[in-house]
Amino acid sequence: MSRFLIVTAFRAFAFCLVALGPAQASTGIALIIANETYDNLRGARGAAAVLRTVERLEAAGFRVDLATDVSAGAMQAALSQLSRSLTEQPHERVVIVFAGHVLNASHGTWLMGTNASQPNVASVEGEGVRLATVLAIASQRQGGAVVAVADFGFPLSGGAGFSPGLPAENAVPQGVTLVRGGAPGITDFLRSLATPGVTIGSLAGRRSDIQIEGFNPPYLTFLPVGHEPVRDADRTAWGVALDADTVASYQAYLAEWPNGEYADQAQAALTRLLNTPERIETALGLSRDERRSIQRDLTILGYNPRGIDGIFGAGTRGAIGAWQGANNLTQTGYLNRDQVFSLAQQGAQRAAQLEAEARARQQAEERRDRAFWRDTGSGQDEVGLRAYLREFPDGIFSSVAQDRLDQIEADRRAAAQARDRAAWDIAVRADTVGSYNDYLGAFPNGAFADQARDRIAQLRGPAEPQIDEGRARATEDALQLPQFTRVIIEQRLESMGFEPGPADGQFDRQTRRAIRRYQRASELEVTGFLTQPIVARLLTEGVLDLFR
Template sequence: MTTRFTTAFAVLIAAAGSFAARGADASTGAVLIVANEDYASLRDARGARGVVQAEGTFRASGFDVDVATDLGTDALRAALSQLGATLRAGDAQRVIIVFSGYAINAAHGIWLMGTEARAPDFATIESYGVRLETLLALAGQIQGGAVVAIADYGFPVTPGNGFQPGLPGTIDVPQGVTLVHGTGAGVAAFLRDMAAPGTNLGAAASRRSDLEIDGFNPPYLSFLPADWQPAVDAERQAWGSAVDADSVEGYDAYLATYPNGTYAAQAQEARQRLLNTPERIEAALGLSRDERRAIQRDLTILGYDPRGIDGIFGRGTRSAVGAWQGANRFEQTGFLNRDQVFELAQQGARRAAQLESEARERQREQERLDRAFWRDTGSGADEAGMRAYLDRYPDGIFASIAQDRLDQIESQRRAAAQARDRAAWDQAQQADTVLAYRAYLQDFPQGAFADQANTRIEELRRPREPQVDTAAAQAEEDAMHLPAFSKQIIEQRLDRLGLEPGAVDGTFDRQTRRAIRRYQRSADLPVTGYLTPSIVARLMAEGMVDILR
């Protein structure tokens, strides 16, 4: 802790000593507490609102207290201007200015940041924060009875441009003003202690290793005299402030000052009412990003679309939660409690197991039909049988074998074919029309490619199957930005199902795409070879079940 005190302030002590002589019916002083925790573009300064609990303590000591949270720069200036008007009116014997939040310093100044703050430069800094010297100058209007307390939360990003996070090591403080700065917890404790009659500021600060005190700090002067008696209705005022705020923090502030007060039971009841809102109940669960993703997967598996499995509970997820709650006779709040999280997980696990069982049964039946057709078409012994097999089962169990053998036959046929025959066949393939293949057969009725020409004519005459929009399917999969470890879990699941996805390496190749198409057929889904959010949810859920077995 750093403490500075010079004899130049001795002239102020006599004036400060007159505090004890002032009547108890006068206002103790003015207090402004600004707590900036919720920043629009920066990570929140979590815990910054802790200083607000000092409100009740100061009111109990007779101070007029103004509390403001999450102020932008202009609003912060307006609050300081209003305090300045109060001080100019001459009603305040003492002034306490408290700021809790982010701060930045540079060679030419120190700024306390409004909630719209971003990483500044010299051109924008004044629009993002208020200079500390403004607070010190304002407090300096009541020399010897002025305290400025700063709960310094630093700055959450590296500011650059010559700026440094937080307060600097050395701060110039005007005559007659006490500056206390440090951690949020330290400043909150200091504020609580300093409001007690007979407390010396330096002694209160020295009890905390996370505080520093600069400026006016006489070793033998109490901020409030030991015999100070605040107004009789201080508790009523504290209760009125708590009721006006109607917040957990407001009732906590009242109870911290009056744990056995007249309105303690009402404060506890009101506080519990606020804590029992669906939003707070869910927030108290402290769900991690992964736990939120698991909830979204369960909703997807159960048929409630959360519009993404990203761990962010937006309107889509809230709507899905509400629909699930309604279907299960819960109040449709869109927010979950602990029992509902467990119930949802159990339902998701049961549905995942059911889908897995159905998929396995379909796969077994498809494999039985696959093997039977392979056997009926000659088990790969003749070209026509293999082509018939591939026509029905392009991704079948024996597809690789059939294709390899046909490739060999094609290679042998092309090698044996005469140049004219081959040229005519290539020309027919390039045109790929019924007329082109008929022309080839007319010229080469016994040609090396006659069987293929007849097969292709039949294919062209056959009604076309609906074309899959491969580009759209690929774009839908790409939009999920699946990480490598998720792809590996999916490949492991496909491999466990016997769908032969190839190497389990987090990279989707031709074998993986074929395995996905096999899975889609077994699950009675559109066959594209690309993943959708619902398929990912099922495969991930089934994959996690495999891992936990």
């Protein structure tokens, strides 16, 4: 099965490097460059004959790369790719073939690209590739390297010290065989070279039109007797694994072919798939409680996970991604171990900061509360009590003030005349400025005169902000707080000095007042009802207290 790889062009029209055979061959790798048509020179007619060796080399297990009618730059690119392949992959043998025009001088020999014209000392490096470079690349596989040159000479007369064709002798690196001759002889040599059990020397001896330089051991075969390329079963199994591109498919290939030709590639693919963000988070094995803690941390930091239920849905993934972006991390929506620790640390720091701010505000509010209580008579008269409750309806002394006012009103009602009391009840039921003025007109010194005037002042004063109690209650009900969570919240409010009453999980009037106190201290909307962020803060602050 063949595959095609397009490589960058280095001339005005496209240069195509074609890789034939498996991505990793069992026998070795071959690069065949056939330059028959030149842009500015007479063509090297017959150079393409070397392409007839492809099928024999493939059958012997070589990976064959072809480059036809290419410039010097494209030849360099193909040779560079070959050099990388020899460095990165365990090819045992390498065969490099060039067919085309050749030029030599005292300072080097060049295999000419199709962009060649009449080179000089300055331009020759851009019009051809040094034979020494090709031999150096081949020397990476000493003892298994063949460089074959089908020499077509050079169609123009030599100038500036240049001569056509290869020189009589060439400096060949140790372990490299240089075969030179015409295209027919080189083609026949290469086809025979792919036969197991033959020696290079015996092949050269069969034809008078080829010569060998460099490595030529008399008894060493290029391909051993009985040589067989990788069986199709390995390649087929690799193709199945590659098409599926899953962890299971690569594991199945490695189980069947642990030392196969593609084992390294399969292992690399496994590493790639196993290191996905989702798999990394799954490997952490986060418990339901740990996931709730992560959601609480996100809430504390201002990222809404849409619930603290231990289930990482779209809301939590979005919140994680937003947090990652704010911290210059890749926004995957999944956490690794370091990110879990970092998020927990940030959540703890923010919770501590919020608690410290709330404590400072609470302390300042308590100081103002106590000062106002003192300045209004410490609850010794009705005017002071009412002034205190108007300023601090949920203050430290609000229960005492309300109890005393209740007693004052009870005493007043007991002492009031029936008519006075009835008139007052009428005014209260109407609860208008007019109704209270009517009462004062009838009882200017009545038992409830001061209350009437206070109420008139309230009705004429700025309107209190209206709280949508139904909506606030519905928001709290939607949280579906279990009994033990309510008890923890009451205990937390008590520890902070907000006096919620008994920690029994029943949110009564005292509890609502404590919640309102907490909301004021935390600069939150004062409703007396809980929201998800408030619950998260209370529970997180409670956990922090355990470690103090």
